[in-house]
Amino acid sequence: MAAETASLLPSQAFPSQPTKITSIKTLAESPGLTSIPATYTFTPDLHDHVTCVPEGSIPVIDYSLLISGTPDQRSKIVHELGRACQDWGFFMVINHGVPENLLSSILDGCKGFFDLPEEEKQEFKGNHVLDPIRSGTSFNVSVEKAFYWRDFLKVFVHPVFYSPTKPAGLSEISLEYSQRVREVARGLLKGISESLGLEGSYIDKALNLEQGKQIFIANLYPTCPQPELAMGMPPHSDHGFLTLLIQNGIGGLQIQHKGKWVDVGALPNSFLVNTGDHLEILSNGRYKSVLHRAMVNRKATRISIAMAHGPSLDSVVSPAPELLVSSIGNEPAAYVGMKYKDYLELQQSNKLDGKSCLDRVRIPAV
Numbered sequence: 001m002a003a004e005t006a007s008l009l010p011s012q013a014f015p016s017q018p019t020k021i022t023s024i025k026t027l028a029e030s031p032g033l034t035s036i037p038a039t040y041t042f043t044p045d046l047h048d049h050v051t052c053v054p055e056g057s058i059p060v061i062d063y064s065l066l067i068s069g070t071p072d073q074r075s076k077i078v079h080e081l082g083r084a085c086q087d088w089g090f091f092m093v094i095n096h097g098v099p100e101n102l103l104s105s106i107l108d109g110c111k112g113f114f115d116l117p118e119e120e121k122q123e124f125k126g127n128h129v130l131d132p133i134r135s136g137t138s139f140n141v142s143v144e145k146a147f148y149w150r151d152f153l154k155v156f157v158h159p160v161f162y163s164p165t166k167p168a169g170l171s172e173i174s175l176e177y178s179q180r181v182r183e184v185a186r187g188l189l190k191g192i193s194e195s196l197g198l199e200g201s202y203i204d205k206a207l208n209l210e211q212g213k214q215i216f217i218a219n220l221y222p223t224c225p226q227p228e229l230a231m232g233m234p235p236h237s238d239h240g241f242l243t244l245l246i247q248n249g250i251g252g253l254q255i256q257h258k259g260k261w262v263d264v265g266a267l268p269n270s271f272l273v274n275t276g277d278h279l280e281i282l283s284n285g286r287y288k289s290v291l292h293r294a295m296v297n298r299k300a301t302r303i304s305i306a307m308a309h310g311p312s313l314d315s316v317v318s319p320a321p322e323l324l325v326s327s328i329g330n331e332p333a334a335y336v337g338m339k340y341k342d343y344l345e346l347q348q349s350n351k352l353d354g355k356s357c358l359d360r361v362r363i364p365a366v
Helices: 002-006 024-028 063-068 071-087 100-114 118-124 170-195 202-206 277-282 340-348 356-361
Strands: 060-062 090-094 133-137 151-158 214-221 233-236 242-247 253-257 260-263 271-275 292-294 302-309
Touching (some): 063 170, 071 170, 100 214, 118 133, 170 242, 277 356, 340 356
Antiparallel strands (some): 090 271, 253 260
16 A cells, blocks of 8 residues: 555545645545555655663653752752753653643643634744744645645744734633743753753853743644654754653654664653753753654544743854863864854754754864
8 A cells, every 4th residue: 555655646646635735634634534645655764663661761850859849859850950961862840830731721722723724724824934923734845855744833932922813712821831831941941051060040141041932832643544654753853952842642752862762651741851952052062952753643633732942043052161161171162153043044944854953063073
């Protein structure tokens, strides 16, 4: 079946479908859909072996101890944060203080957006990567050869808050959610600063987090008749410092650890957090941004909400000078500085391809 599908163009395989597909949700709900169009088919190597890690291996950070624990407890959590950023580029956050009913409400609100009629979602399409509200499908259809089994809504929520006007209530819920998650992210970045041997306020002040870019990204991964051939999102790293993610109880997130793909299951009421390219740059490679990907499911629709946190658009991110000087001699910078706005446009305007954007600013070792 896969070989037959790959030899057909979407209009040949699905004569009842419009040539231009505006959403994966529409395609997935096509009556009698048993295979996917060729343009959504990926080579099998993207579905390589996934390993299982022992239960408890993925780092878990108790946020309550980071912000209100005893000095000894807090010191231990700061150390654990540093190890998680160094060894995994990924961790789970528990006891973060964001109410469980707010997590449920924002997931429901995003489902409501994706359930809107196609013409209403098109009102929020957007045209440029820096448009404050954009909705669509795949990632960047102008440069992709194979499309992703994913619909998205991307909204800038800080320093200026935006939101779609539909469905009713989404704006109010997303404002509260964005503010609460932003507090958690800044608390984590304070601990991460300290784990690098810097002042707790270093990242906040040096890169103007008061005006930092916060981007709300809702993803819909509908059921797929051939999940072994499709890809929700390909292997990639994120821009910015930290991305905090929740999902609707359907798994599908995989991260790369020591060269192997690992399935990630979330603890109840937790945030899944991955480090971004700009934390790798700032730390001069001490902490690594993590490669991750989204898989799709034959029987269940997955909704995830990612909240990306970066510096202000005009901030130039380069290795922290304090990390390039030590008692045993100066350490060369491993990355050149680039304005965050330019980096964001560079990544978002091209196809996703591992860490190809980070490689643009990496200085080759002599």
